[in-house]
Amino acid sequence: MISFALKTLRHRKAGFAGAFVALLCAAALVTACGMLLETGLRGGVTPERYAGAPVIVAGDQYVRQAKESGKQKAKLLSERRWIPASLVERIKGIPGVTKVVTEVSFPYAGFTAHGWESAALTPFTLAAGRAPKAADEVVVDARHADQKIPGYQVVGVTREALPSQDTIFFSTGEARRLAGHGGFVTAIGVWPRVDVTVQGALVYTGDERGAVEFPEAESSRVKLVSLGGALGGTSLLVAILVVVGTFALSMQQRRREIAMLRAVGAMPRQVRKLIGGEALLISVVAGLLGSGAGILLGLWLRTRFVALGAMPANLRLVVSPFPAIVAVVTTLVAAWVAARVSARRTARIRPVEALGETAMTVSRLPRVRLVAGLLALAGGVVLTVVLSSLSTEAASSPVTMLTALVWTTAVALLGPAIARAATALPLRAPGVGGYLARKSLRAGTERLASVIVPLTLMTAMTCTILFVQTTMGHAAQSEVNAGVRADHVLAPGASAAAVRTVPGVRAVTEVLRTSVRIDLEKYEVQAVTPDGLDRTMDLGVVAGSLNGFGDTSAAISRTAAERLDAGLGDRVDLVLGDGTPATVRIAAIYARGLGFGDLTLSRGLVAGHVDDPRGTVLVSGGEREALRRLPGVTVLDQAGAAQAGTANAEVTYVAMGLIIAFCAIAVVNTLAMSTLARSRELALLRVVGTTRRQVARMLRTETLTAIALAVAIGTAISLVTLAGFSRGMTGSVLPYAPPLTYLAVVAAVAGLALAATAIPARLALRPRPADALGARE
Amino acid sequence: MTEAVRLDAVSKVYGGGQSAVAALREVSVGIPRGTFTAVMGPSGSGKSTFLHCAAGLDVPSSGSVRLGGADLTGMDENALTELRRRRVGFVFQAFNLVPGLTVTENITLPLKLAGARVDRAWLDEVVHRVGLGRRTDHRPAQLSGGQQQRVALARALVTRPEVVFGDEPTGALDTMTARDVLTLLREAVSALGQTVVMVTHDPVAASYADTVLFLADGRIVDAMTGPTAEKVAERMTRLGAWKR
Secondary structure, X not given: OHHHHHHHHHHOHHHHHHHHHHHHHHXXXXXXXXXXXXXXHHOOEOOOOOOOOOEEEEOOOEEEEEOOOOOEEEEEOOOOOOEEOOHHHHHHOOOOOOEEEEEOOEEEOOEEEEEHHHHHHOOOOEEEEOOOOOOXXXXXXXXXXXXOOOOOEEEEEEOOOEOOEOEEEEOHHHHHHHHOOOOEEOEEEEEOOOOOOOOOOEEEEOOHHHHHHOHHHHHHHHHHHHHHHHHHHHHHHHHHHHHHHHHHHHHHXXXXXXXXXXXXXXXXXXXXXXXXXXXXXXXXXXXXHHHHHHHHHHHHHHHHHHHHOOOOOOEOOOOOHXXXXXXXXXXXXXXXXXXXXXXXXXXXXOHHHHOOOOOOOOOOOOHHHHHHHHHHHHHHHHHHHHHOOOOOHHHHHHHHHHHHHHHHHHHHHHHHHHHHHHHOOOOXXXXXXXXXXXXXXXXOHHHHHHHHHHHHHHHHHHHHHHHHHHHHHHHHHHHHHHHEOOOEEEOOOOOHHHHHOOOOEEEEEEEEEEEEEEOOEXXXXXXXXXXXXXXXEOOOEEEEOOOOOOOOEEEEEHHHHHHHOOOOOOEEEEEOOOOOEEEEEEEEEEOOHXXXXXXXXXXXXXXXXXXXXXXXXXXEEOOHHHHHOOOOOOEEOHHHHOOOOHHHHHHHHHHHHHHHHHHHHHHHHHXXXXXXXXXXXXXXXXXXXXXXXXXXXXXXXXXXXXXXXXXXXXXXXXXXXXHHHHHHHHOOOOOOOOHHHHHHHHHHHHHHHHHHHHHHHHHHHOOOHHHHHHOOO | OOEEEEEEEXXXXXOOHHHOEEEEEEEEEEEEOOOEEEEEOOOOOOHHHHHHHHOOOOOOOEEEEEEOOEEOOOOOHHHHHHHHHHHEEEEOXXXXXXXXXXXXXXXXXXXXXXXXXXXXXXXXXXXXXXXXXXXOOOOHHHOOHHHHHHHHHHHHHHOOOOEEEEEOOOOOOOHHHHHHHHHHXXXXXXXXXXXXXXXOOOXXXXXXXXXXXXXXXXXXXXXXXXXXXXXXXXXXXXHHHHHO
């Protein structure tokens, strides 16, 4: 059967091109996602600053907890965990250790700053000048030899400069003062490479040192795992939908050939084998080529993510054969599933059909398909309900995509019934073209059904992907707009004390953004200076009060309170960004959690436990000009205050854009296949006197009908999905979709579909009609 | 003389209830082995249904069909497929061939589907008889309509079936080409002893047969042996008149 399949394939290249392209794209997407995922799992960063120290002792960057099941779970900390400087003495006592160097690390004016004692870790050596001794002396790296540092005197320049960071060295004492973690250090370098075990810290060697040096690379790895997984899963489901669709369409076009095979003695089983064989052959070729293309796609994604700041440039992309192997296997499975599904239909083709003059089409929806369609509908309802109860982005995002896909699957399964119902509507387009279109739509509901599936998919996925972001952004922004009472927002770096002296200033609030973990779950936190808070922001307190807010107090958003099942006065144990445990009492519950964070804590509690204690400054009263004259102050627009999720959105757009592109390819694919297969019919129309214009008009009207139907269904799917998402995340069932964006989506879908009909139609109409009629099927 | 095909009180009703249409009504007939039978009748007379039921492509609503000694009653689709594969050859009006396969591959397709060995000598004889000797490596698209029907005929003969069924096998051909194909069918009966049953509406085609069965309204209304084109045409005209 395989050799037979191969011969059929060779002959019917055009018919299989659609399925081939779909499988190829699927393989490419899966490979690219696999690369992201693998980089997330196994990617490493080469150490730069710690390159000279064979062993680095530093804090555990994870918070660990034993779950009830006894399984140890670990979550990445959002800030660096410091270790006591006293460990140095113990390490010195370990046999074999000859040299120990401590380091503090903190941000300073765009530099990564350290004390000069840690220069040996790299090692940094002086090219000119001398080491900093006094508190006001600094050494800068080779790239910044001419840089002025206000308030300090540059006394030396190093020979080296690190590729991914700008380095500045203070004197050891000044660095510790500026870093502000009294008695603690970020890392300890140990020479030579000996086995070191220290209570309260972890030992890092080789590339592990890079992970300590660049905590952002670690967090980006975690994100890559979830992004790669979600993207890969979504594209897999989309691929199966698309591939099943293209296979089914090509089977529809081969009914007669298959009926003939059945008549001359092919068992249904043999037909299924033939179709399965064809599918396997195409998928092997498409899988191999696609995974090759996928590696290029993965490299491109990496450059985009680096450009967007979602992935540090020094995080190595892992390029291994695994994603390609997975992609090829996945493509095989997808093709096999598609072949099984379409073979179910073809096995029902009765051999009698081969004898008739025209190919008959089955008009009744098979019972299995009807049941599957209804099950998918039920699945859509269940998922939408589930979605409406999910209030964290991590849980909500993948479920949102899944919900939209399950609804679309239902549409794909029930497509013929939907198409029949829609064409039964007493609508008519004017002219001969309109008349012909109406007739042929009614006669070919199965063809209409196979065309609306990719169009619906594209509309639903695009709207869902775009409007999930706008819904979140809009909700957060409106809460910020309603809740920020301050007249001015200053960028990080402004001195609150200086701002308070400006005439007319009534209240100043420093706002620090970080996150904490409660039972390993992550909660976004804003840490504020409580004094005069009611004049700079209104959190929309619904219970309790912010009066007397102190270092052991917390205010919590309504959604987070529900998630934690916590009420006023309850004590909450949390782990601060750097792994330090703390206990706070809930003093207030507020409504505006999207704009201001899940938790509000006191800045006094948090400031010592973050990498960068500078935050935005909210100012009530005072003149904008007077504020701007202060040193180190940048006055932001009010809008700048809402930073939640905007950088994230772009990454999502890039990643999910691939899914949209895949859907678009499926649209073009299906319409081109469906139009090209009608060459004979179009030629016949031409022979009996229909003009080219009338034929083109007929096709256009048919496609427009499909577009109208698909856009209506796709919009409905995304509205229902978004309503569920919005209900869970923002509390309101109304999603936010900018009308212009929506119109642009509709226009793009329509334009693509019309072009994908018009171009093949031109090709089909090019030969003289008589020749086209003579050509055999 | 034994019978290759035997139909006993075969009826076929399409649809159900109010909209039920009887395509065949209590048809009983035997087709003797080694004869050429043409089935004629106006449109809607049931001649296609007759062919489908006789060839095991369709299952009668009532009555029984025997094909070369095998009773088709109660056979499931797999058993019917197996039967078609071994005991029946088909020549359709058009679209007979798999476009991706060569002439030889098309001819041996039923054997391949059955997993049977190809008898080279017999294959060569069949190919030679239908006059395709030098075209065995061509693909269907490279052949004329008449040549394609010859390939279909060769495919029908290669399994040495009990009966070859033709459904308007010359319907899509011009007069000259049609005559060649009909002559080949005739030779298959005369020289090889093959049984052939052919549905046609063309009196000239029917005149190649030994016997012509006339169907009207789902019943066999007449049979004619030693037909000529004129006699068949005249009989058809009256059949048509009865329909009014």
